[in-house]
Amino acid sequence: MSDVEPWARQVHDARSPYPAHAHWLEIGWAVRHRFRGQGYATEIGRAGLVFAFDVLGARAVVSCTLRHNDRSRAVMERLGMRLAGEIASRGLVEGAVREQDDAPYVVHVLLRHEWPG
Numbered sequence: 001m002s003d004v005e006p007w008a009r010q011v012h013d014a015r016s017p018y019p020a021h022a023h024w025l026e027i028g029w030a031v032r033h034r035f036r037g038q039g040y041a042t043e044i045g046r047a048g049l050v051f052a053f054d055v056l057g058a059r060a061v062v063s064c065t066l067r068h069n070d071r072s073r074a075v076m077e078r079l080g081m082r083l084a085g086e087i088a089s090r091g092l093v094e095g096a097v098r099e100q101d102d103a104p105y106v107v108h109v110l111l112r113h114e115w116p117g
């Protein structure tokens with residue numbers, strides 16, 4: 001995204017408590033076991049997209065999850081978020097018992113003009 005969208009690298013004016021991206025936001029979800037399989041996470045994600053694009057005016061929204069988290073990836077796909085690539089960050093590698101620094105995460109993105117609203 002950042003090669004063709006230079007604004008993706010711009011940071012927010014206020015760098016406290018941590019540097020934040022000026023034009024894009026990240027969303028995520030977690031649902032208790034007994035509420036899974038009913039579309040609540042997708043509803044949470046859609047509400048996040050509405051807030052990010054329509055209220056906060058974001059140019060893009062991203063969502064990241066461990067590569068093997070098929071349930072979360074399915075939510076991203078239901079929301080129309082497309083795979084943008086992978087990053088390495090601290091987390092659980094599939095099958096491992098301890099977290100490590102370079103676990104593979106997928107990054108999905110939706111640009112404002114791709115958002116049906």
Ligand SMILES: CC(C)(COP(=O)(O)OP(=O)(O)OC[C@H]1O[C@@H](n2cnc3c(N)ncnc32)[C@H](O)[C@@H]1OP(=O)(O)O)[C@@H](O)C(=O)NCCC(=O)NCCS
Pocket residue numbers: 028029030031032035036037038039040041042043064065066069071072075078
């Ligand atoms: C990731 C997580 C939130 C996904 O939960 P989920 O229940 O699979 O997702 P949803 O709530 O969107 O439900 C989707 C299911 O409901 C069904 N569904 C029913 N009504 C629906 C509706 N109105 N809209 C969408 N889906 C609906 C879908 O067909 C799908 O069914 P399936 O399970 O047979 O594929 C859940 O696995 C979780 O909390 N995991 C632990 C936390 C986590 O990993 N979070 C992500 C970290 S990045």
